[in-house]
Amino acid sequence: MTSVLEHQLIGRLAAGLPRSPAQLNRLHESDAELVRLPGSDLVLALTTDALAEELATGLYADPWLIGWMLVTVNASDLAAVGADPLGLLICETLPPGADGDWIAALQRGIADASVAYGLPVLGGDTNAGAAPHLAATAVGLVPGRPLTRCGARPGDLLFASGPLGGGGAFALAQLVAPYGPHAVPFRPVARLREGVLLREVASACMDTSDGAIATMDELMTRNGVGLRIEVPVERWTDPAALAAARAAALPPWFLHAGPHGEFELLFTVPPDRIPALEAAAEAIGWHPLRLGTATTEPGLAVPGAAGDRRPDTTAIRNLFAECGGDVGRYVAALGNMLPET
């Protein structure tokens, strides 16, 4: 079995670090860390995420978007465990001569997201450094059983919280210049409200921060199941993203190959809980999209005209890192690994 490169690194870093007996999840089992509070039924959800590659590569260049995303990437991890938001810590390293307007726009992005998610800024740390570095920590609370990446069983239905592919299309437009003539609007909204509803309904959940294929790969690995995509990719791909892929003569699946996603949730629901999902979704005017079904047969299956295509999701997931930032090579190699439509 191919192993996920990023997991190898994290495994090496985590080896030898003491873990907590109060922690409910092990490595990679949930989007946020889950800790039972002593003498209480509450579970604390904690997550930390920095914007590093996103700034260094120029993927996020607009300072307002950088601020918005700094909050969103962390809020999305809280959403994926079904946590009620409690607050944020912001850790900013800024160049001593950073432009005042740039900083003001960054802070507005942070403030706008903080308000949008009901995730107040509790505090933080400021430092001076040659290059800007932005990290944040989000904290939430789960009353009762949190949602994790684990719990899907064969027969469970696979859903997305909304159209996918916007993160891939944005990266295409920002980084893959020859393929990306179209500006693609990108302002993802972490699915906190939906995550809270899914706590009672979903069997497993994960956000698409690394793209849909990486998320499917992880859900399959964590649960020992396969996933069969039964709804055509065009039906659950963002229309603007689809148009961008078509303009660049790339297959729609390219948009889902990552490593930059759109912060939707991918989740599985047992068949007997579908009515509960529909009722909960209707109550907030939400339209989850069905993609397929979890299967006993391992791996991703994508039906096509010439029968099932079975892309190697772990190899696809590792490809960007293996290409070492060579975007042209990445795009060329990916073409051979993806379903055509």
Added chain:
Amino acid sequence: MTSVLEHQLIGRLAAGLPRSPAQLNRLHESDAELVRLPGSDLVLALTTDALAEELATGLYADPWLIGWMLVTVNASDLAAVGADPLGLLICETLPPGADGDWIAALQRGIADASVAYGLPVLGGDTNAGAAPHLAATAVGLVPGRPLTRCGARPGDLLFASGPLGGGGAFALAQLVAPYGPHAVPFRPVARLREGVLLREVASACMDTSDGAIATMDELMTRNGVGLRIEVPVERWTDPAALAAARAAALPPWFLHAGPHGEFELLFTVPPDRIPALEAAAEAIGWHPLRLGTATTEPGLAVPGAAGDRRPDTTAIRNLFAECGGDVGRYVAALGNMLPET
């Protein structure tokens, strides 16, 4: 009144950011953020701190020490609010080609501190970047009333949790080469056990991460009191640090002028709680050092042969930033601002 430069920056960054109604502290009122957990008597203590300047200037160069300090600076903030430790999140940005031995030593430093403080690593984030950047978040719990920087009254006695000046001496040896011929051992230990005891005893508390004078300045401002140092500086200064200052022909107060401290706690105790402090300290074999007394007259007073000296603690605190990294100018200017002995 002189204003603290770092506070001006933080104030600008924080303006417009939404705050939480569940938060017990305002800006600068405590070393960690304090949030009452809904439906519970527990207060969550949260803090985030990065090592940025410390790495960029070469102050911390040994990778084990970098790992140890990454945990210690955050644990020390939990100590200053009297929190029981719950766990850590580590956010590492490492150069893609970082040396394996360097990373292994860094991780050992993190693991050793994590074990020493009973502060398990709950999770984290890893990124690739041109320069290493290390941030961490520490989480703790306070059952009941947390300790803050606020609550000192005139007549309260001022203590340090241990000898001060080790952080200043280490910075002297690392950064001010002409003045620092002596290697100074530096492995501060966050005062978590002591902080928990102080919860019931101290009226105000803050760690000396920015040096003793900056800490005194902050405690005076927060409480509208002055501080009169009644015990000679040699009695509460670390002996090795004192020797280093003498070898460099610098006054002992130089060691306390910051901006790099030793992560002890400075705290005030009302006279009627001194027996409780003594009993608690004796129970764990701890020897807090008395420095002086809080006064109604504002500012720091240091008795000397020619009467009281009244150094401008805020100006001293701002000096390093104002010298823009010019260490020679900083050392020369500081000489005129400090008490002689």
